[in-house]
Amino acid sequence: MDFRNAGNIFAVLEDMLDLAEQEPEKPRNNNNPSRAYVRDAKAMAATPADVVEYPNAYVFVVDMPGIEAGQIKVQVENDNVLVLSGERRRKEEIKESGVKYVRMERRVGKFMRKFVLPENANLDAISAVAKDGVLTVRVEKLPPPKPKRPKTIHVNVA
Numbered sequence: 001m002d003f004r005n006a007g008n009i010f011a012v013l014e015d016m017l018d019l020a021e022q023e024p025e026k027p028r029n030n031n032n033p034s035r036a037y038v039r040d041a042k043a044m045a046a047t048p049a050d051v052v053e054y055p056n057a058y059v060f061v062v063d064m065p066g067i068e069a070g071q072i073k074v075q076v077e078n079d080n081v082l083v084l085s086g087e088r089r090r091k092e093e094i095k096e097s098g099v100k101y102v103r104m105e106r107r108v109g110k111f112m113r114k115f116v117l118p119e120n121a122n123l124d125a126i127s128a129v130a131k132d133g134v135l136t137v138r139v140e141k142l143p144p145p146k147p148k149r150p151k152t153i154h155v156n157v158a
Helices: 006-018 035-045 092-096
Strands: 049-053 057-063 073-077 081-088 109-116 121-131 134-141
Touching: 049 109, 057 081, 057 109, 073 121, 081 134
Parallel strands: none
Antiparallel strands: 049 057, 057 134, 073 081, 081 109, 121 134
């Protein structure tokens, strides 16, 4: 096992666990990632996706089990980043009825993926369909630019 980065890992874990209880006079080490960054990184690592390029479109297929279509967000940030996100929560009626989980293996929490779109992506032609726990997002391609004709410059006689 490689322990070269163990100090950094422990610092990240310390920030995650002790951030809320941190003493006001103890300065926070700004070299460590924020809780939001760690949460987003875990959500992205646990969200499998396929990206397929067709002649006229890009198709993103993302597994989002247990998330209803109305709770899935499909957004474009910074004019070129496709963000697909959602959150699966535990069922509240189980908690309220005094029933407890004996085993809980299905993932709960945030699902998210970010994809940088290529320059030829048509941001005005994006469609999304969620069916059977799978989100399919289609981003149409812009038509290729027409080749420029050479411009002829008239040569004057001096």
